Amino acid sequence: MVKLNRFIQFNDETIDANMLLLYEKLGRALAEAPYLNMTERKLFEFEPISGNVSLSVFWRHRTESITHAGRLSDVYLLTVGFWKHFSVKQWLDFRKTYSSHPLRKFAEELLLMLEEFRLMDVVVKQRPGTAQAFSVRRKLMLQFHYDLLKSNFQKGFLADALINHLYITLHEGILSDLQVDWHLPIEHIQRIAIFASDAHSTSEMSDLTKRIIFMVEEILEQDLVLQYYAVGDSVSDKTAAFHYHDGMEDAEKGEEGIKETIEEIFRTWHRETEDESGVHLEYEIEHGRSGKSEGGEAAEGNDNAQIDQIGKGSSTGDENQKRQQMVEERKDDNKEYDRKKAGVKFGKENANVVYIEELVEVQSDEKNRYKLQQWREQQKPFVRSFVEEIKKRIEMKEDSRRTGLMKGRLSSNLLTMAVDERPRPFYRKNSPAKNLDAVFGLLVDGSASMMDKLDETKEAVLLFHDVLRQLSVRHEISSYYEDAEQATKDVQPNVFGLMHTFEDVQKDDGMTILSFETNEDNRDGFAIRWMADRLVKRMEKHKFLLVFSDGEPSAFGYDRNGILDTREAVMEVEKKGISVIHLFLSTDNPTDDQRNLFSMMFGNKSAASDSVEDFSDQTLRILRKLLSIVINQ
Known part of the structure; x- marks a missing residue:
């Protein structure tokens, strides 16, 4: 779907998908947690329930080297420092102590700032290679706090100004000339803060914070106005304690109590999420842990379990027949019967997707029949010349022969036997190929934004279908869309409209293609994985997945x-030996921002048309290039 131009440019920005995946892989390796997801938010933080760690937008709009170093420092702090060396129990006790204090936010963020200072040194000692990134971080953050100090002081935000002052004190010492006339025992406060250099635990940092609060709580009249740290916001009693499915009250022994580290919290949430997924919980039956089953031969639940047996009752009469009739009626009347659950197999962002695969209903009216005849007449010369070109290239490949071989047919030129020290007088003809050893999958964006270019898209898809059909190349064509009206946080219904399948072989589905209509939203990463799942089962050597979207x-x-998610899907599919190619369908020339976006999602395999009339030409160019690869290999 084409993105609307937003008034606030910041809201329209996106992080480079390739770089974010790089930070995600680094974070997973450092934390030894392959389930971690990397996102970007206002401040760097943890989200245990969703399994996310978030980088800060603070590093945007700087030079490439500074942005990279700053984000690396976030990754190091999150997945090495706070991950294993931040005491969750001490943090929760501290938050409880100051839960009703007038300077609650100041107290919490001061402790997190002191912990950041301590953990930077912990990380550098463990991994000296991180020192450079932290050096960049200190320099930028010091400038940030210097700039805010005077501003906050002048506005009367004294708690904020004190946070800025103490950050500078931690990293530059108490001799810094800050030119601020404090009405606080600032020198004494600074000397307390300097003890942070000798602290070795969250508990010791907590004690230092309490001493500073004791000295300022009678003087500061207002809590923090700005927020500087969010890393502890999601670490609450709810997330830190072992949790159960809704309705569970009793816990097994050994699973109660507060977790010691953020790592343990994340692993607990991840394990519970895994336990509550799969076929064995398809109907959301409440599960229990406190009771013991009477049987000793129960099988453990399996996410990949398949139904392989059907039991029949011993009743007589026509009840089974009636039931089967009811099932068939329900299948015809209710599409939800055919819904499949995507789960994590199709990407973490699509865990709540349910989808159906349905044949596009053919609208064989006079208008569509006329269009089909007209378009095929217009495309006929292009299809004929293209097919003849490809067939000639195949014949040339078959007629060519490999010479200079150690064995094979004896060549008529035997001079090499007398001249060469190691003669190779043999040759072989290439084995003729009956069909091109390739298979294609085509995904067509079925979102509402395609409406203004629907006919041109159908023409391009029809051309694609006719060319491959005449070349006897197996292919599948499907639209994809999400039902926006029915989508909720827990369930996102998606539909694949099949216009031509691999099993249809050379069947003419021109009228089906013309019957395709637009619908609502588009979930590209999910659709790419779905088509790839079908392509990977094919036996052909060359597999191509084309995406037509706007x-x-x-x-x-x-x-x-x-x-x-789309970029990650493309990378996953490419690793399976399937080439993903994207064609941007638009009524206007793509902007630089759009080209960068497509490059971010599809790499260098993204093409764009200059106008709607160019869709078919671009389709032929893509097919020519891909089939050339097949012929030459």
Whole structure:
């Protein structure tokens, strides 16, 4: 779906998907947690329930080297420092102590600032290679706090100004000339803060924070106005304690109590999320842990379990027949019967997707029949010349022969036997190929934004279908969209409209293609994985997945994350030996921002048309290039 131009440019920005995936892989390796997801938010923080760690937007709009070093420092702090060396119990005790204090936010953020200072040194000692990134971080953050200090002081935000002052004190010492006339025992406060250099635990930092609060709580009249740290916001009693499915009250022994580290919290939430997924919980039956089963031969639940047996009752009569009839009626009347659950198999962003695969209903009216005849007459010369060109190239490849071999047919030129020290007088003809050893999958964006270019898109898809059909190349064509009206946080219904399948072989589905209509949203990463799952089962050597769309993905809860999910899907599919090619369908020339966006999602395999009339030409160019690869290999 084409993105609207937003008034606030910042809201329209996206992080480079490739770089974010790089930070995600680094974070997973450092934390030894392959389930971690990397996102970007206002401040760097943890989100245990969703399994996310978030980088800060603070590092945007700087030179590339500074942005990279700053984000690396966030990754190091999150996945090495706070991950294992931040005491969750001490933090929760501290928050409880100051939960009703007038300077609650100041107290919490001061402790987190002191912990950041301590953990930077912990990380550098463990991994000296991180020192450079932290050096950049200190320099930028010091400038940030210097700039805010005077501003906050002049506005009367004394708690904020004190946070700025103490940050500078921690990293530059108490001799810094800050030119601020404090009405606080600032020198004494600074000397207390300097003891942070000798602290070795969250508990010791907590004691230092309490001493500073004791000295300022009678003087500061207002709590923090700005927020500087969010890393502890999501570490609450709810997330830190072992949690159960809704309705559970009793816990097994050994699973109660507060977790010691953020690492343990994340692993607990991840394990519970895994336990509550799969076929064995398809109907959300409440599960229990406190009771023991009477049987000793129960099988453990399996996420990949398949139904392999059907039991029949011993009743007589026509009840089974009636039931089967009811099932068939329900299948015809209710599409939900055919819904499949995507789960994590199709990407973490699509865990709540349910989808159906349905044949596009053919609208064989006079208008469509006329269009089909007219378009095929217009395309006929192009299809004929293209098919003849490809067939000639195949014949040339078959007629060519490999010479200079150690064995094979004896060549008529035997001079090499007398001249060469190691003669190779043999040759072989290439084995003729009956068909091109290739298979294609085509995904067509079915979102509402395609409406103004629907006919031109159908023409391009029809051309694609006719060319491959005449070349006897297996292919599948499907539209994809999400039902925006029915989508919720827990369930996002998606539909694949099949226009031509691999099993249809050379069947003429021109009328089906013309019956395709637009719908609502598009979830590209999910659709790419779905088509790849079908392609990977094919036996052909060359597998190609084409995506025809008119912009970035847009679906429920899939805004910024959709770009990253699509890029991740493309990378996953490429690793399986499937080439992903994108064609941007638009009524206007793509802007530089759009080209950068497509490059971010699809790499260098993204093409764009200058106008709607150019869709078919671009389709032929893509097919020519891809089939050339097949012929030459």
